[in-house]
Amino acid sequence: MLDKSHKHVTCENCLAKNSSLFKSFCNEEVDDLNIVKSCSYFKKSQPLFIEGSMPRGVFCLNKGKVKIFSRGEEGKEQIIHVAKEGEIVGFRAMFSEEPYKVTASTLEESNICFISKADFLNLVDTNVTLRNGIMKELSTELANRVTYITNMAQKSVRGRLAFALILLEEIYTGEMINLTREDLANFVGTATETLIRLLKDFKDEEIIQTHGRKIEILNHDKLITISGT
């Protein structure tokens, strides 16, 4: 059961403390963080921020998962990333003076802390390690997106699905992938019906197994092979 009181999560106990950005923090710095952050409970399918609005701060995921997506021409969601416990969401928008280009929305009920833009930028200004970590993170992310673009442009839907399942396996460590077929299709970049047919193929090939909507990976290696397609 999740904490709905908004008050009980401390940074000391939060996974995000070990995330790529804050992992360098000493205890004192974590305490500072604890003071400026505010924690909230989010229901399922609740937005953290919306495309077109102005960024006000960053979000630390204490518990739960969040999808980050942009909308194409006819409003179709394109899921860019699924963030899990311990991740910090929205810090990319802190450095450009522009509105969000993406929307972030919870996939399940979540505990999420918020750090205001001013507090966050203050941390960045005063902490060299944090700043370097951010620059490194931004660069790495940029490089990852290159792979992403190449995949989208060159791979078959089948190959992209295999790739997506590999990514999601990592994100859903210790539990089964649990997304609506539509969300999964919007992550892979295909129609829902196509996605379902391909999932069935994977089932027939004994690469995955489904339990209701949940997906269990049976043959990771085969996925890797297929994702090369």
Added chain:
Amino acid sequence: MLDKSHKHVTCENCLAKNSSLFKSFCNEEVDDLNIVKSCSYFKKSQPLFIEGSMPRGVFCLNKGKVKIFSRGEEGKEQIIHVAKEGEIVGFRAMFSEEPYKVTASTLEESNICFISKADFLNLVDTNVTLRNGIMKELSTELANRVTYITNMAQKSVRGRLAFALILLEEIYTGEMINLTREDLANFVGTATETLIRLLKDFKDEEIIQTHGRKIEILNHDKLITISGT
């Protein structure tokens, strides 16, 4: 005619001085830059750096154009970006300690200056404005890639071609788009034959006109409409 002496380009006269990164530089800072940079002449189809190698510095394009691409499974190029005069290429790799994920190669003969990693990072460390500019640039670029991914995943090839032509129109300001059909196909993310057929459609619809391989945009607005597809 391009300067092949390697010595005659000074930062003072270079377009890159006004690029997003260096535009804040005062004269003195430009002089500093001038001292640490070395300038070279590049033939057509000559690589600046190659996927998998370790970054050694950044490149300022004084004259000429450069394609940035990654390779998919079967080695097929996916062109991520076409850089033009005044752009600085490769600075994203300065902040992650990883090998290049992309290759940069000249599309035409070019004059390109080089600033070593040490010199560049030294500039970044000592110049707050530059550093902020870089963080902003990285963030903006990251946001742009979101659009890119969404386009690739959701648009038809026809729509992507229209979008690509709009981008290239901007890059080839004052001249006509001049790419091999293969490069253009690799930018759009399609097969060369498909690209050629779609170009013919655009010609029939009087949206573009070709002069040999060069492409002239006749109806920009229509491209915008189509790119929504």
Added chain:
DNA sequence: CGAGCGATTGAAAAGACTCAACCACCGTGG
């Protein structure tokens, strides 16, 4: 129990790709 959403299936059509052949241009070497 009925409404509604998400999951699934079928059939047909559209979009893209592949393969193969041919053309056009350009620079080289005789």
Added chain:
DNA sequence: CCACGGTGGTTGAGTCTTTTCAATCGCTCG
């Protein structure tokens, strides 16, 4: 000056993939 070879551009035909549209099913919630 011209034939030759090579690269890049173009076209056609057939095939495969993916989408679209329509319909059905199953489950949960009020």
